[in-house]
Amino acid sequence: MTVIEESKEFVERLITGENLPLFTSCCPGWVKFAENKFPDMVDNISTCKSPQQMFGAVIKEYYKDKDKKEGKETIMISVMPCTAKKAEAAREELQHNGVRDVDVVITTQELALLIREAGIIFDQLEEESFDMPFGLASGSGIIFGATGGVTEAVVTRLLRDKPDHSAKDILFSNVRGMDNLKEAVFNVDGKEVKIAIVHGLKSADELIKQIKAGERHYDFIEVMACPGGCIAGGGQPVPMNKEMRKERAKGLYKLDRTSHIKSSEKNPLVMSLFEDILKDNHELLHVHKKAEAEM
Ligand code: SF4
Known part of the structure; x- marks a missing residue:
């Protein structure tokens, strides 16, 4: 859902030229940092809710009528890589x-403790599938x-109608x-688009200062607060070093390679949601009050 909405928003901003560069909004650590340190750039952050928040909003909407009929209440519990996600979930506008x-x-570490406390031995559990209809994930979601x-x-979504190699050349x-800063240039409908990716808030801070000084120019910037991204989040199992980050990233790319559904638009669940509860329901997936919010 995030991929579809963020790509759409990016194309709209490219057309209007407003609030560029577009910064990603998946990482609440980064969003809070931007609010505190660069409040004048908050409008540049994507209005898309993070994947955690989109999923929660959609699950609750999906089960709303059933809950009402049966007198029940759906409670959404996320297992996340960091404590910043706890603060994000408590934000008023979400x-x-x-x-x-x-x-x-709860963080992945906390989940592990709960599992141990309950005496559950994972290796001895019988394999079973995820609950449907929300158990279907695409490779695009996994590599987040x-x-x-x-x-x-x-980018894969934006270049979905182009020959395979154009996306792959840039991406891989x-x-x-x-690397602290990664850059790529590609073409969308004849327009050259420049992207940057930074991880770690020190790198983000340096990059934004260079942008403000007019030394660099981009259209799309991905920022993750943790070096390496969520694979190395503060709530993840420790210890963590550079090699481990690489190994964890490799693990995600392997899952992407072997996943049956590669891209977001090929996920039948996601597409059916867009034709159903997400039709004309913009506020389920977007937020417009980041600057005023307290964490
Ligand atoms: S784990 Fe780190 S990179 Fe991922 S959302 Fe949390 S703060 Fe951001």
Whole structure:
């Protein structure tokens, strides 16, 4: 959902030329940093809710009628890579009709502790599938966890009608890997588009200062607060070093390679949601009050 909405928003901004560069909004650590340090750039951040918040809002909307009929309440619990996601879920503007999109957030470390405390031995559990209809994920969604993953998914979507090589040439050579700053240029409908990817707030800070000084120019910028992206989030299992980050990223790319559904628009669940509850329901996936919000 994030890929589809963010690509759409990016194309709209390219056409109007407003609020460029477009910054990604998936990482609440980055969003809060921007609000504090660069409030004049908040309008440049995508209005898309983060994947956590989109998923929560959609789940609650999806089960709304059933809950009402059966006198039940759907509670959304996220398992996340960092504590910034807990603060994000508590933001006032991330509620819909007074109901929080996400009720509870636990980190992956906390989940591991709970599993141990409950005496569950994962290796001995029988394999089973995810619950449907929300258990279908695309490779595009999986790679969000590594720096460059959001950009790769968005560019793949923008270039979906172009020959295969045009997307692959850019993506695999430029957006993957652990360099502090990665750059790529590609063409959308005759317009040259320049993208940058940074991870770690020090790198983001330096890049924005250079943009403000007129030393650099981009149309799309992905920022992840944690070096390496969510694979190295503060709530993830430790210890963490450069090699481990690379290994975790490799793991995600392997899952992407072997996933049956590669891109967001090939995910039948996502597309059916856009034809159903997401039709004319813009506020479920977007937020417009970042600057005023408190975390
Ligand atoms: S990059 Fe870090 S702070 Fe940002 S969402 Fe991922 S784990 Fe959380």
